[in-house]
Amino acid sequence: MADQDTLTPGNGSGDQNLGPQAATLAQYIKDLSIENPNAPHVFQWQDQPRVDVQFNINVDRVSDDVHEVVIKLDVSARSDSGVQFMIELSYGGLFGLRNFPEEALGPFLLVEAPRLLFPFARQIIAESTQNAGFPPLLLDGIDFGAAYLAQLQAAQEGEANGSGEAAPAEPAPSPDEGQA
Numbered sequence: 001m002a003d004q005d006t007l008t009p010g011n012g013s014g015d016q017n018l019g020p021q022a023a024t025l026a027q028y029i030k031d032l033s034i035e036n037p038n039a040p041h042v043f044q045w046q047d048q049p050r051v052d053v054q055f056n057i058n059v060d061r062v063s064d065d066v067h068e069v070v071i072k073l074d075v076s077a078r079s080d081s082g083v084q085f086m087i088e089l090s091y092g093g094l095f096g097l098r099n100f101p102e103e104a105l106g107p108f109l110l111v112e113a114p115r116l117l118f119p120f121a122r123q124i125i126a127e128s129t130q131n132a133g134f135p136p137l138l139l140d141g142i143d144f145g146a147a148y149l150a151q152l153q154a155a156q157e158g159e160a161n162g163s164g165e166a167a168p169a170e171p172a173p174s175p176d177e178g179q180a
Contacts, residue, residue: 021098022108027120030070031090036132038082043133049077049084055142059109067095069113071121075137085132091121110151111144118142 036042056072070092077084095113097105118141126136 018099020100020104021096022100022112023096024116025066025094025096027091027093027117029089029124030092031088032124032128033086033088034128034132035086036084037086038084039133042082042084045079045081045084047079047081049079051075051077051137053139057110057114057144059113062094065096065098067097067109067113069093069095069109069117071114071117073121073125073139075125075139077134077137085129085134087125087128089121089124089128091117091124093117107148110148114142114144118144 052075054074058068058070058072060068060070062068070090073087073089073091075087075089077086093113093116095109097108100108122139126138129135129137
C-alpha cells in the first residue's frame with residue numbers, strides 16, 4: 001500500500017486553491033525601436049563601441065488577479081566616431097496571481113516576473129542588433145533582486161531622513177506602479 005502525502009496539495013486530500021498560485025498568461029513586445037543612424041559609414045569604423053544598457057520595470061494591475069509587468073530596455077553602442085546603434089524595447093508579460101499575500105506581491109512582480117521575461121527580451125535585442133548589420137549583442141543577466149533591495153534600502157533611508165521620501169533615489173514602488 002502506497003504512503004499518502006498529506007502535505008502535497010492536489011492529491012485529493014483537500015482544496016487545491018489554498019496556496020499562492022502564479023501563472024504567466026502572455027508575453028509580448030509592447031514597443032520596439034532600433035536606430036542605425038550612421039549606416040552605411042558605421043560599418044567602416046574601426047573603434048570599439050561602448051555599450052550602455054539601462055532598464056526600468058513597470059507594473060500595472062489589469063484586474064484583481066492579473067498584473068502586467070513591462071521591462072523597458074534602452075541599449076546603445078557609441079564610439080569616438082559616433083552612435084553605432086540605439087535600441088528601445090518594452091517587453092511585457094501578463095501574470096495571473098491568486099492567493100498571494102500582500103507582502104509577496106512586490107518581490108514577485110519586481111523580481112521573479114522580470115527574471116522570467118528577461119531571456120526573451122535578451123533574444124529580441126540580439127536579433128535586432130544582428131538585423132541592423134552588427135554582431136548579435138548578448139546582454140549579461142540583470143540581478144533584479146539586487147535592484148529591488150536597493151530600492152527598498154533607498155526608501156528606508158529616505159524615511160530615516162524624516163522626509164518620508166528617499167533623497168537620492170526613488171522610493172520603493174508599490175506592486176501596482178513599480179519601477180526599477
